[in-house]
Amino acid sequence: MQRIELYKDLNLESVNLEEIFKEIQTKSESGYLKITYWDQEDYIFYAGGKPIGGATYDRQGKKMELDYLNYSIRNYTGTRYGIRNYNGTLSFFRLPTLEVLVFKYKELKFPTPYNFVSYGNEFLAPVKTTMVDPNKVLQQAKRSHLDGYIVVCDDENYKCMLFLQGGNSIAFYDGRQFIKKGDVRFSVKRETDYVGVYSTEPEVSLLFSCMDTLKLGVENNFRSKEELEAIEKSITSRKATCLLDATLSNGDRFYQFFYGGASIVKILHGREELALASRIDIKSGTENRLRVFSIDFPSETGSVNVEFVYEDTNTKVYTLSVSEYKVGKLKEFFIEEIGPIGSLLWNRILKSNGLDEAKLSKDDFERLVNILMDEIPDEKHRDKFIEKVRRLKT
Numbered sequence: 001m002q003r004i005e006l007y008k009d010l011n012l013e014s015v016n017l018e019e020i021f022k023e024i025q026t027k028s029e030s031g032y033l034k035i036t037y038w039d040q041e042d043y044i045f046y047a048g049g050k051p052i053g054g055a056t057y058d059r060q061g062k063k064m065e066l067d068y069l070n071y072s073i074r075n076y077t078g079t080r081y082g083i084r085n086y087n088g089t090l091s092f093f094r095l096p097t098l099e100v101l102v103f104k105y106k107e108l109k110f111p112t113p114y115n116f117v118s119y120g121n122e123f124l125a126p127v128k129t130t131m132v133d134p135n136k137v138l139q140q141a142k143r144s145h146l147d148g149y150i151v152v153c154d155d156e157n158y159k160c161m162l163f164l165q166g167g168n169s170i171a172f173y174d175g176r177q178f179i180k181k182g183d184v185r186f187s188v189k190r191e192t193d194y195v196g197v198y199s200t201e202p203e204v205s206l207l208f209s210c211m212d213t214l215k216l217g218v219e220n221n222f223r224s225k226e227e228l229e230a231i232e233k234s235i236t237s238r239k240a241t242c243l244l245d246a247t248l249s250n251g252d253r254f255y256q257f258f259y260g261g262a263s264i265v266k267i268l269h270g271r272e273e274l275a276l277a278s279r280i281d282i283k284s285g286t287e288n289r290l291r292v293f294s295i296d297f298p299s300e301t302g303s304v305n306v307e308f309v310y311e312d313t314n315t316k317v318y319t320l321s322v323s324e325y326k327v328g329k330l331k332e333f334f335i336e337e338i339g340p341i342g343s344l345l346w347n348r349i350l351k352s353n354g355l356d357e358a359k360l361s362k363d364d365f366e367r368l369v370n371i372l373m374d375e376i377p378d379e380k381h382r383d384k385f386i387e388k389v390r391r392l393k394t
Contacts, residue, residue, distance in 0.1 A: 002095070002096070002125070003093040003094065003272075004094040004095075005092075006031070007090060007091055009089040010091070017090075020090070020092070024092070025049040025050070028048045029049055029092075029094060030094065030097040031093045032095065032100065034090070035088060035089070036089045036090075037088040039059050040057060042056050043056075043271065044066070046100065047101060047104075051069060052104050053103055053104050053107075054066035054067075054071070057251055061250030096125065096194065098158075098196045101158055102269070105158065111211065112173075112175075114161070117151050118196075119200065119276075120148055121199045121200075122198060123144070123199045124140075126194050126196035127194065127196070128191075128193070130190050134152070134308035137150065137197060138306065139359060141197055142169075143167065145166050146164050146167055147202040148164055149161050149162060149163045149164065149205055150195065152186075152188055152308075153194050154194070155192065158175065160186055161173045163208055163209040165202055170206065170304070171302050172184050172186075172304050173212075178211075178212040181304060182304060183304070183306075183307070186308055187309055188310060189310070189311050190311075201264065204257065204265050207243075207264065209302070210298065211295070213294075214243065214294070214295060216291060216292075217242070217293065217294050218291065221288060221289055222288050223284065223287065224284045228246070231292070232256070235292070236261040236262070240258060240294065241260055241294070242257075242258050243292070244256040244258070245291045246288060246289065246290045247289045248286075248288050249286035249287055252269060252271070253268075253269040254266070254277065259297070266280075268280060305322075322364075326365070327357055327358075327360055330369065331357075333385055333392070334372045334375075336385075336388075337381040337384055338375065338376050349375065350368075369389055
C-alpha cells in the first residue's frame, strides 16, 4: 500500500475536526484518519470522501466498535460531547480507494478473494477507468505473462477480480460466483470505477481462484504461539491444501495458505496495512480464534475470456480479444497445410492487413481465417485447415 501523509501528528488542541471532516468530503479523499490518545487509537476509513468504517484499539490492542458516523474528540473524562479539542494527535493518510476497501472487507467472516486485495506487487497502481482502457490493461498483463490478479471497484465495493497465471485468465469472480470457463462480458462505469493490477506468486493467484471450494474443517481457540505452531505442523504432516484464518486478540487477522502441506504464503492484515508476514507475535494467555478451510485444487486450470465494456454507452466499446493460444494454433495449422513458406506468408498477411498478432479481436480472427484459407491453393490441404480451425473454435 502506498500511503501519503496529508496531516501528520496534529495536536488535538489546535484541530478543528468539523473542518477536517468537511475537507475530506469536499475533496473526495480516500484514506484513513488516525486519532491517537495515550490509552487508545481511533481509526476512520474514507472512500471518495465518505466514511465507510472505523475501529478503536485500547493499549492492549483489543479492538472495539467505533461510532465513526458521529465521531467527536473525547475529553479528559472519556465522555463525548460536541467537538472538543483535548490531549492527543491526529493524522490523515491518503490511500487509493481500491486499497481503502481492504479494511472494509477485512470484516468478512467467511473469507473470499476480496479479503486479499492489495496483496502482491503493484503491476498497475489503482487508477480511474476514465484514464485507462481495462481491456488494454488485460492484454498488457497477458503479454507480460503475469501471475496475479486484476481488480475493479467503485467508492463503495469491489466489483470483480480476474485471476491470471502466466498471463492466462484462469478465473473470474464477481462477488457472487466464480467463472472458470467461457466468455464474460463485464460492465464498468467510466466516471466511478477504478482498476488495479497486482502480481503474486503463481501458487497464490491459483489458490485465490480456488476459494469457491473452501470448506470449514477446524474451528477452535488458541492461547499461545506454540498452540498455533502445533496446528501448522498437523497441516504439514497431513499434506493438506488449505487456508488457515486466525483472528487475533489485538484485532489483526492472519492468513496462511498451504499447498500439499507446504506453507505458500503468510499474510497479516493489521490496523493500517495488509502485508506479507514472516512472523506474528502472539501473547501467551490471550484468546485468539482460528479456522482452517480445506481447498480443492483443480487438476487443470480454468480458461475464461473477459471483455470489459462501459456501462454508460449503448454500443459495444471494446471487442473481445482472442486468446494467444488460439492465435498460436491458427498459425501452426496454416504452416502445416501450406508448407515451409507459411511463416513468411503469415507475417506478410498480418502486416498487409494491419493486424497485430497479440491483439486480435474475434472479428479480426474470423477475417484472418478467411484470408489464410484463400492463401492455401491445394483443396485437400485447405479442407484440412478448415477442419482444424473448426475444432479450435469448439
